[in-house]
Amino acid sequence: MAKxxxxxxxxxxxxxxxxxxxxxxxxxxxxxxxxxxxxxxxxTPAPESHIDAVPSETWFLHTSPELCMKRMMAAGYGxxxxxxxxxxxxxxxxxxxxxxxxxEWYRAGADYQSLMDECEDLIGFAAQAVDAWPTMNFRxxxxxxxxxxxxxxxxxxxxxxxxxxxxxxxKKDLFDEAMVQEIEPKLGIRKPTFLYDYPAERGxxxxxxxxxxxLAERFEFYMGGLELANGFSELVDSEEQRKxxxxxxxNRQSLGKSIYAMPDKFLxxxxxxxxxxxxxxxxxxxxxxxxxxxxxxxxxxxxxEEL
Amino acid sequence: xxxxxxxxxxxxxxxxxxxxxxxxxxxxxxGKGQALYRTKLRNMIxxxxxxxxxxxxxxxxxxxxxxxxMQFLYKEGDHYHFMDNETYEQIIISxxxxxxxxxxxxxxxxxxxxMFGDRAIGVDLPNFVNLRVIKTxxxxxxxxxxxxFKPATLETGYVLRVPPFIxxxxxxxxxxxxxEFSKRVKE
Numbered sequence: 001m002a003k004x005x006x007x008x009x010x011x012x013x014x015x016x017x018x019x020x021x022x023x024x025x026x027x028x029x030x031x032x033x034x035x036x037x038x039x040x041x042x043x044t045p046a047p048e049s050h051i052d053a054v055p056s057e058t059w060f061l062h063t064s065p066e067l068c069m070k071r072m073m074a075a076g077y078g079x080x081x082x083x084x085x086x087x088x089x090x091x092x093x094x095x096x097x098x099x100x101x102x103x104e105w106y107r108a109g110a111d112y113q114s115l116m117d118e119c120e121d122l123i124g125f126a127a128q129a130v131d132a133w134p135t136m137n138f139r140x141x142x143x144x145x146x147x148x149x150x151x152x153x154x155x156x157x158x159x160x161x162x163x164x165x166x167x168x169x170x171k172k173d174l175f176d177e178a179m180v181q182e183i184e185p186k187l188g189i190r191k192p193t194f195l196y197d198y199p200a201e202r203g204x205x206x207x208x209x210x211x212x213x214x215l216a217e218r219f220e221f222y223m224g225g226l227e228l229a230n231g232f233s234e235l236v237d238s239e240e241q242r243k244x245x246x247x248x249x250x251n252r253q254s255l256g257k258s259i260y261a262m263p264d265k266f267l268x269x270x271x272x273x274x275x276x277x278x279x280x281x282x283x284x285x286x287x288x289x290x291x292x293x294x295x296x297x298x299x300x301x302x303x304x305e306e307l
Numbered sequence: 308x309x310x311x312x313x314x315x316x317x318x319x320x321x322x323x324x325x326x327x328x329x330x331x332x333x334x335x336x337x338g339k340g341q342a343l344y345r346t347k348l349r350n351m352i353x354x355x356x357x358x359x360x361x362x363x364x365x366x367x368x369x370x371x372x373x374x375x376x377m378q379f380l381y382k383e384g385d386h387y388h389f390m391d392n393e394t395y396e397q398i399i400i401s402x403x404x405x406x407x408x409x410x411x412x413x414x415x416x417x418x419x420x421x422m423f424g425d426r427a428i429g430v431d432l433p434n435f436v437n438l439r440v441i442k443t444x445x446x447x448x449x450x451x452x453x454x455x456f457k458p459a460t461l462e463t464g465y466v467l468r469v470p471p472f473i474x475x476x477x478x479x480x481x482x483x484x485x486x487e488f489s490k491r492v493k494e
Contacts, residue, residue, distance in 0.1 A: 005470045009455025050341045090312060090342070093334025176340040177360055184337065202339050220338050230338045256364070 007306075013299055016130050017287045021083065023129025024103060024283075027122050028081045033105060036080045038068035047260040048204050049251040052089040054098070061087040064280050065104050066205065067266045070234065073106050074272040081105035083283065094295040095226065097284060098304060106278035111233045112206075112217045115277040116194050119221055119229065120147045123192065123286075130290050138224035138289050141189045149221075150193040157183050157195055170199055188222035195220050204244050206232035223289045231279030238270040309369060311344045311361040317484050319351070319370035322359075326351040326370035326423055330406065351421070351428040354403040374419040374431060379412045387412065389420055389427070398427045405429060410465035411436050411483050432483040437492050438462055439478050446471040 025035065042062050045053040053060035062068075065082050072080055086102045107115070127133040127145050134146045158166040162182045169175045187193040196219035200208055203216030218232035235241055242262065249259045287299040297303045309320060318329045331347035344361045351370070377389040377398070385402040387409065398420070402409055408430050412418070419431040443459035456468040461481075469488045473479060478492040 005455070005472075009470070048339065050336070050339065091334070091336060096334055096336065176337050176343060179337040179340065180335045180343050180345065181360065198339075204339070227338055 007301065010298065010301065013287070013291055013293065014301060016291055017299055020126055020130050020287055020290060021283070023126045024083065024122070026129070027125040028105065031079070033079045033081045033107075034077060036069065036072060036077070036082050037084070038062075038065045038072070038082065040085065042067070044261040044263050046205065046263060046266075047245045047248040047252065049248050049255065052257065053260070054087040054089050063088050064102055066278070066280070067263050069104060069106055069278070070273055071266055071269050073108065073234075073274065073276055073278075074269040078108035078274070079106070092304070094297075095285065095288075097296055097300065100296075101283040103281040103283050104278065106234075106276055108274040108276045110277040111275070112196065112219055112231060112277050115231045115279055116149075116151065116196070116219060116221075119194075119231070119279070119281075120149055120192075126286070127290070132290050136290065136292075138226075138292050141224050143188065143223055144191050150188075150191045152187075152193060152195060153197040154195055154199070155197065157187075161186050166199065170201075175199070175202075184222065184227065185225045188224055188226070192221055192223045195222065203232055204248050205235055205241070207235045226285055226289060227282075228285050228289070229279055229281035231277060234273065234276045234278055236270060236273045236275065238267045241270055242267055309367040311363055311365045311367075312342075314344050314346055314361065314367075319372065320348075320367040321370045322348070322367075326372060326428065327357075328370075328406065328429070330356065349406060351404065352423060352426070354401070372421040372423055372428070375422060375427075377418060377420045377430075379414060379416045379418060381414060382412075389418070389430075391420075392417070400427050400430065407486055408432050408483070410461075410463055410486065411438065411481065413438065413463055434482060434484060435480050435489060436483055437478050437480050438465075440469070440473060440475055443469065443473060443475055445474065 040062055041056050041059050043059050045060050045063050046067055051063050053063050064086050065084055069080060069082060083101065083103050085099055087099050091098050124133060124145055127136065135142055135144050155166050158169060162178050169178050187195060197215045198218045200214055200216050203218040206216040206218040209215045209217055216232065220230045221228050245262060252259055284296050284299055288296055291299060293299050314329055314332055316329055316332050320327055327348040327350055329346050330349050333345045335343045335345055342363045346359050347356055348359060349356045376392045378392060380388040380390055386399045387402065387405060388397060388399055390397050411432055420427050421429045421431060438461045440459045441462050444457055457471055458466055459469040459473060460466050467486060467488055469479065473491060478494055480489040480492055482489045
């Protein structure tokens with residue numbers, strides 16, 4: 001038996017992880033997406049209230065490939081995907097690693113609704129790659145992966161699962177607590193669930209709904225109570241985006257966090273970006289779900305503590 | 308002073324003037340939202356548990372309790388008897404107040420008993436203890452199937468997961484903070 005028996009014991013999990021990654025690549029290549037790579041180390045991350053980047057000399061390790069991938073969209077790359085490592089400071093728990101793997105993809109001409117459809121196709125395809133189609137077990141739930149999945153707006157979720165409305169939760173600054181304690185554990189139990197139409201202030205890079213400008217065209221999807229992905233119709237108005245970043249930076253300042261420089265090159269090119277939608281999916285968590293793993297530690301070769 | 312990001316299982320803090328110990332901990336972060344630290348805390352005096360969610364930056368006063376070196380003598384029903392190593396005074400701690408520590412106590416074991424005023428409200432164990440495996444299935448050599456863990460029963464009655472090569476009668480080291488197998492002891 002190897003000295004490092006926990007690592008030796010993860011062999012089957014890591015094999016399944018590799019199969020899943022291959023399935024994901026096959027899905028996107030088959031649909032005409034271009035696989036791209038953008039730098040991990042960037043001069044400034046997108047200013048967002050609650051996402052902290054790990055500094056690397058005077059630059060930062062990216063927290064997602066969002067800015068660079070959108071610059072590619074603006075330069076005319078219409079369908080792109082990337083699977084890469086990302087870093088977020090001080091995020092560690094049974095569902096978080098400070099260094100994790102993200103799948104991010106963008107499609108010109110799409111909106112958040114059509115991206116939800118594509119998510120259903122992707123997960124179905126990936127499930128077949130690991131022999132988990134059409135139903136799978138995660139944390140005692142039998143999840144039916146066949147289309148259509150459950151779709152519920154954030155407003156409805158508050159009505160259904162909490163005693164306060166979304167508006168009230170925002171006013172009383174209880175939105176995140178209600179989400180984590182009351183809503184998230186109920187999502188994606190029988191079928192994967194899309195939670196959509198977030199309050200505008202929770203979508204710093206998302207387009208607002210024309211009919212209801214208080215809401216952003218943003219969604220997340222859940223399986224067995226676990227958040228797996230975050231997608232939205234992209235905001236492609238540079239002036240509006242700059243204002244939103246300024247607000248995010250003000251929030252950061254009031255939370256006692258460092259302020260990030262404006263990503264000027266991204267902003268200068270954003271107006272060239274076509275109407276698009278994009279999404280980031282946590283690959284480690286997807287592996288967790290398919291393997292019915294208790295913690296994220298079981299699906300990676302090394303956790304930071306094991307290095 | 309602790310902040311929310313210091314929270315972890317076993318940390319002792321003061322809430323509303325009373326000592327609490329963190330018995331479960333989960334880091335959460337709803338998409339684009341703030342970091343939340345969900346905890347289950349046991350009141351070390353009453354034994355009652357509460358659920359609390361904290362935000363980044365919230366602060367806690369550490370519960371600094373007086374510690375007295377004692378030896379575990381024996382267990383009688385729910386009562387665990389200890390003896391003060393200096394005064395030979397004997398005290399009783401209930402099973403509920405011991406929490407997970409009960410899984411690692413064998414006779415004559417030395418521990419630090421935590422005092423809140425005159426009351427003994429719990430014990431502090433070393434981070435690592437050695438205990439003997441009294442029951443576990445044998446390992447079939449060459450079996451490389453998925454089973455990377457198997458259950459084992461310790462001399463205290465505690466059951467935990469161990470790697471397949473551990474055999475009955477072996478001494479193993481357990482991390483008392485997580486309750487998990489740490490390593491095999493070479494005898």
